[in-house]
Amino acid sequence: MKSNAGKYEMNMCEGPLAGKIILYAVPLMLSSILQLLFNAVDTIVVGRYCGSDALAAVGSTGSLVNLLMNVFIGLSVGTNVLVARYYGAGKEKDVSETVHTAVLSSLICGVILAGIGVVFVKPLLVLMASPENVIDQSALYLRIYFLGMPVTLLYNFGSAILRAIGDTRRPLYYLVTAGILNVVLNLIFVIVFDMGVAGVALATIISQAVSAILVTKCLIGMEGACHLDVTKLSIKKNKFLEMLRYGLPAGIQGTLFSLSNVIIQSSINSFGSVVMAGNAAAANLEGFVYVSMNAFHHTALSFTSQNYGGGKYDRINKVLGWCLFLVTVVGGGLGTGFYLLGKPLLHIYSNDAQVISYGILRMTYICLPYFLCGLMDTMVGTLRGLGYSVMPMIVSLLGACAFRILWIQTVFQERHTLEVLYLSYAISWFVTFAIHVICYVVVRGRIGKRNDI
DSSP states (O other): OOOTTTTTOOOTTSSOHHHHHHHHHHHHHHHHHHHHHHHHHHHHHHHHHTOHHHHHHHHTTHHHHHHHHHHHHHHHHHHHHHHHHHHHHTOHHHHHHHHHHHHHHHHHHHHHHHHHHHHHHHHHHHHTTOOHHHHHHHHHHHHHHHHTHHHHHHHHHHHHHHHHTTOOHHHHHHHHHHHHHHHHHHIIIIIISOOHHHHHHHHHHHHHHHHHHHHHHHHHHOOSTTOOOGGGOOOOHHHHHHHHHHHHHHHHHHHHHHHHHHHHHHHHHTTOHHHHHHHHHHHHHHHHHHHHHHHHHHHHHHHHHHHHHTTOGGGHHHHHHHHHHHHHHHHHHHHHHHHHTHHHHHHHHOOOHHHHHHHHHHHHHHTTTTHHHHHHHHHHHHHHHTTOOHHHHHHHIIIIIIHHHHHHHTHHHHSOOHHHHHHHHHHHHHHHHHHHHHHHHHHHHHHHHHTTO
């Protein structure tokens, strides 16, 4: 199934795997890193020109944003699984119906999420024990940010469609364009017009709108099964239900992770705004390690889905093996490198010695063992690619979320220190990864018997 976009597409069902996996993952990794670099400008500009309170206000909102967004973002995972599976099987009509259903669903979900965000951010910030000197700026930033949810989800769903057919390069080009615009607008709104956190949020949603327009234009210009005809936008019930089947558990899983992170963020907030600022700066740096590793989650998802749809079951173990090896190399190397360069990197965000020291503390306990998170996520991507979304959701609920909440209510209460709080991350990653491995062995055995492998 080829089109005029053939040079961007990738047949994941044939040929050597290692080169294709790297070719697929690197643009995806660069896209995520560039996106974070551009987003880091938000934090840096705010920290440098608006003070530590504004830095804490913007930096501490990530867990809440993820909490509200993840259920809807999960549907884009369902889109990726369906398009990749139908593409691998050569089912053009099913691919087309999924594309049109996904695009319209993204817009509807974006409007719903915008409404939820604007109305509920302030009460949720109160529940998170956000300090009085931070909460008003956090609420303002989030309300503006959530108004851009329709275009944010449109880009996420559109790029999921492109990833499913092996195209990770054009989303990279679109992010570069939108990201440069974001940087320019940040500087103009904050430094020239003195708009503070509101300017940062406004710059973000404008740049996201540009990326959404570019990915939509790409789909409209394509030929073949992935061509988007805006006059034919509709929601096919069977395709939407399949998206829910694969995507909703993924979204719930992300929400559960975010819920545990919100609880942890609330515990961090109890230590005051200086700790919040140090934690926010370190978390921003660690984000570069995470998104680099997360590229292999999406790689495992797409490669597994295409090979499963194409009946190439013998390649699935090899896909997983390569992805686990590469995510360990990337996660271990970057995690160690960022930790060793922690002080000069944190200095970019703040000149406050206390902020930097608290940032180093977080990186010691989270950045160094971060490769465990990459291993965990890669297993999740493989299981989802095989059509099992509920299983990793349940495992994540028990192995990570429930564990972290239990840890905070027990161990952290006995030893109320940041070190004890941060330690919960690495332990939960290892436990969850180990359970996912067991689940994969069972699932792979079932597939082998079902297909006489």
